[in-house]
Amino acid sequence: MLFARGSGNCLQCDTPLRKSNFRVQLFEDAAIDKEVEIRKKVMKIYNKREFDFPSLREYNDYLEQVEDIVYNLTNNTDVENTKLRMEHYQKENRDIIQRNKAKLTREQEELEELLLLEQQSSEQRRLEVLQEEQRQLQAKRKSKQALLDELEKSQVPAKLLLAQHKVRAAQLETEIEQQKQNVKPTSIFSTGIQIRQNVCLQPLPRIEEVLYQYKPIRVETYGPPVPELEQLGRFGYLNHVRATTLQEAAGGYTSALACHRAIQDAFSGLFPSKG
Known part of the structure; x- marks a missing residue:
């Protein structure tokens, strides 16, 4: 009865609650469900890609900001300032957000189309295999029936008929194996990449920075030196x-x-x- 109208106040703390904000718990730890839901909402706004940034460092800094926002909202840390920060970012990057959202929608449609084609191709191959198995079974039955008819009507000795039947059965098995080997394998992944295709990848951009030098940590204990x-x-x-x-x-x-x-x-x- 609490959500008879879609919303209502908590019976204990009187907090306004909405039915649409509740989800079926999927993980044993409810905090994980909360983080997953928050991450989905955040990623709808922070949907930039690596090619939107002039350098890899700036892209990594952007990813760290996203993780900070998800962490704050998940753990109820500085929630108000975090939401204001998200609103400010959304206003400043409205065009980029809409552009990337449309691009992501097109990519999802292409992926769904590829998955559908792959599913249809898999179903077609399954039907072809079943039909081939039926044909093979029918051919074996005909061969056995032909042997029985020959044994019943022919004047040829039974040993010779059995030998001829074994030769024909061996030939039939050879044809079946050849047909199995001639089945066309799948030629495309669901990602759209051709199987056994040589994909030319661009080298990663080289970042010119000063190499890190390790320096042992020296802790001042105000006492005698501690042995290593x-x-x-x-x-x-x-x-x-x-x-x-x-x-x-x-x-x-x-x-x-x-x-x-x-x-x-x-x-x-x-x-x-x-x-």
Whole structure:
């Protein structure tokens, strides 16, 4: 009775609710259903493609913005500002959104047409296989019936008739195998790409940037220097530490990790800071 008119207030918190906003839960975790629904709505607005951007970096930054919006709306974080941000983006990019929406619709129609053709082709092949099997079964029945008629009416010895029948049966099986090999395979994927077609792909644009250089993390603990992880066994720190079990080692855990963390905690703050 709550949605007899399509909308109504919650009986507990009096929040206005609409029947159209409710969905059948598909996943065990309802938060996943919520994220999927929000992502669909967001992607209708943020529907730019990679070719809409002058560089790959700008496209990646755009994707990060989309993920931030989905995260905020899913986790109820800064919802009002996020919605205002979406409205502002929609107003500024209205033409691009409509253009990409129309292009996406055309691509979906082409894909649906290809899928329909593939389904029809698959059904046609299935019917052809069934018809061929029926013809083969009928040919075998005729061959057996012909043998019985010959055994009944012919004056030729039965052994000779059986030998001739085996030869004809072998020839029939050979013809059947040849027909199976002559079946035309599928020549096109549902994506529209021809099977066994050499597709020429353009090389990815090379981004000229300064290469990343790894720098070890130095943590100031205000205490004595902590031995490196590889030095613990040599210095005797692991002598009284429980050995790693096979189950723990399979998960990537080693006793040296826990020992190293304990030593870091023990050495931290032993030297008073200056000032």
